[in-house]
Amino acid sequence: MQKNIWEREYRERKDLPSTRTREPSRVLVWYIENFVETGKVTPGSALDIGSGFGRNSIHLAKRGYDVVGVEIVRDAIETAGKEAEKAGVAHRVRFVEKNVGEPLSLEDASFDLIIDMMTMHSLNREERAAHAQNVVRLLKPNGHFLFYTIFADSPDAKELFNTSPGPELNSYIIPQTGAVEKAFTKDELTHIFSPLIVVELEIKSESIRAFDKVYDRQFLLGVMGKG
Numbered sequence: 200m201q202k203n204i205w206e207r208e209y210r211e212r213k214d215l216p217s218t219r220t221r222e223p224s225r226v227l228v229w230y231i232e233n234f235v236e237t238g239k240v241t242p243g244s245a246l247d248i249g250s251g252f253g254r255n256s257i258h259l260a261k262r263g264y265d266v267v268g269v270e271i272v273r274d275a276i277e278t279a280g281k282e283a284e285k286a287g288v289a290h291r292v293r294f295v296e297k298n299v300g301e302p303l304s305l306e307d308a309s310f311d312l313i314i315d316m317m318t319m320h321s322l323n324r325e326e327r328a329a330h331a332q333n334v335v336r337l338l339k340p341n342g343h344f345l346f347y348t349i350f351a352d353s354p355d356a357k358e359l360f361n362t363s364p365g366p367e368l369n370s371y372i373i374p375q376t377g378a379v380e381k382a383f384t385k386d387e388l389t390h391i392f393s394p395l396i397v398v399e400l401e402i403k404s405e406s407i408r409a410f411d412k413v414y415d416r417q418f419l420l421g422v423m424g425k426g
């Protein structure tokens with residue numbers, strides 16, 4: 200658990216796109232347009248893994264979901280609660296302080312949608328296994344797991360594996376913060392979240408501004424379900 204690094208990001212650095220904006224993730228907007236607005240799924244209960252300042256939880260609440268956001272940084276949870284009040288959706292969102300890399304005491308098969316917007320790359324191997332078990336256990340039979348994470352088979356990630364290697368395969372250390380990030384191949388994600396079935400798994404290229412520079416990065420957008 201890299202709690203200290205995330206506490207610093209929220210208190211002092213504010214380097215990352217998700218820390219700077221209150222707009223929902225584009226990936227979540229895409230999911231709402233393609234799955235909710237087309238009637239393929241109906242809003243119900245949602246779990247936001249690593250909910251940060253709550254931008255995605257709040258967006259889901261506005262679209263009719265009842266949301267639980269799980270986050271390790273208390274300051275972020277407090278801000279997220281205030282933002283939910285301001286947005287008039289506090290009655291639909293609950294933020295919980297907890298490591299998502301441990302078993303979550305939530306009811307089996309209780310979520311229609313579980314989202315992980317750029318959190319799993321911060322987890323170590325054991326935490327990732329617990330995270331996957333949580334997702335598989337907590338998802339309803341017709342539910343979706345929506346995620347956005349770092350793609351390993353890309354030139355930008357490969358350069359980082361060489362110049363600033365991390366402790367496990369396809370991981371690196373961010374020189375500016377000391378944070379360890381793990382990147383994933385498509386096969387790895389399919390394996391980690393098995394027995395979930397892939398509904399969508401796409402590579403996305405994005406220019407990201409962080410640490411006062413713009414980086415061309417590649418990510419994986421995924422939707423998985425129980426089939």
Ligand SMILES: C[S@@+](CC[C@H](N)C(=O)[O-])C[C@H]1O[C@@H](n2cnc3c(N)ncnc32)[C@H](O)[C@@H]1O
Pocket residue numbers: 200201205206215217218224248249250251252253254255269270271272275297298299300315316317318321322326
């Ligand atoms: C890149 S931020 C994304 C925040 C949010 N998903 C968003 O898109 O706005 C990753 C978030 O995951 C949280 N996080 C990292 N490791 C965690 C863990 N083990 N348990 C719970 N939250 C964690 C961080 O504190 C941070 O808020």
